[in-house]
Amino acid sequence: MGPSDTSAQRQAKWIKRFLRTYWLVIALHFAAQLWAFLFLSYPMGPHEFYYDVLLYPTLLMSAVVGLTQFVDAIAPKYSFVLLFVSGTIIAMMIIHLNMDIRIIGALMLLPIFASAIFFRLDLTLFTSALQAAAFFILYRWDYWFKYYLNDFDLIAVPLFLLVGTLVAGIIIINGRELASDLEATLTAKQNLMIENAVIRKLSTTDALTGLYNHISFHEFYEKALEYGNQGAPFHLALIDIDNFKRINDKYGHRTGDAVLARVAKVIKENISPADIASRYGGEEFAILFFEKSYEEAYELADRVRQQLSETLHEELENTAVTVSIGLKSYSEGATKEQLFEEVDELLYTAKKSGKNTTLTPLQQTRHLQSV
Structure with missing residues (x-):
């Protein structure tokens, strides 16, 4: 098995871990919303809450993650795209349902940082573009999201996304350099082991017969x-x-x-x-x-x-x-x-x-x- 095969297997494992994390986020969000409705003062009635806040968003996020898992099983080459598209949709839904929490917009940084795990700069740039598009969509078509934003937020959120992208890019570049140095070190170590094995064999065997000396x-x-x-x-x-x-x-x-x-x-x-x-x-x-x-x-x-x-x-x-x-x-x-x-x-x-x-x-x- 070559290095490329090992890398592909490692990436496939991480995709599956992200998908499991998505399911966990959906479950935790469901539990948090239900707990808030039952034990805190919630500004809406039961019918509106159960349909608009609990059932519909949970089903939509679950459908997106389920579709991504299906595509990952039958066409893995599209897994990266759908993985971060679904992550962006989940972030948008959570932001939409909790727009009154000022820090909730920071959720858009998570897919960007998560993409850095795969050490692919193109994937991080794609994910960053998704977050920018998600912010624009929420601002353009979600009235309540726009209502809770102030002028500073309009500058700060895109700036955070840009800084997050730069940080993720630095992580990727440094990670690649570390991986390259580690690979060079491992290669040198393997070559040294081979040389030592050859020397050991030459020192313990008879050159003419191949038997021990x-x-x-x-x-x-x-x-x-x-x-x-x-x-x-x-x-x-x-x-x-x-x-x-x-x-x-x-x-x-x-x-x-x-x-x-x-x-x-x-x-x-x-x-x-x-x-x-x-x-x-x-x-x-x-x-x-x-x-x-x-x-x-x-x-x-x-x-x-x-x-x-x-x-x-x-x-x-x-x-x-x-x-x-x-x-x-x-x-x-x-x-x-x-x-x-x-x-x-x-x-x-x-x-x-x-x-x-x-x-x-x-x-x-x-x-x-x-x-």
């Missing part, structure tokens, strides 16, 4: 030991490419790099998202298996070995490379060095006993007994 492996390894001491089992596997020096000597380091990248790809394809694979150094890889039984970890590690033994490399004259693997589960109380040395010993034995093998402590015991 040596330093990252030890960070994850220490965390795994913490979890292991809390009762969460994990398994450590060390993988070494067989005869890799011979590949580099015969085919060159570029071919060796291609083989390393392909081995890493096979490893990534066979482990689960919960596991951590890293290039430990040279042609050696390390995997931390989490959330798995020992049997499941062995199955994944051996699947890597088997798949690599069947993967042909064009750079190696369509021959495969094999790997030797040592695998052991964490035992409670084992130190970081102890577990790593035990797995490294398993890897060493696997390479001595014919290579292309996944060796575990149980298999190592059987091998020693057979020897």
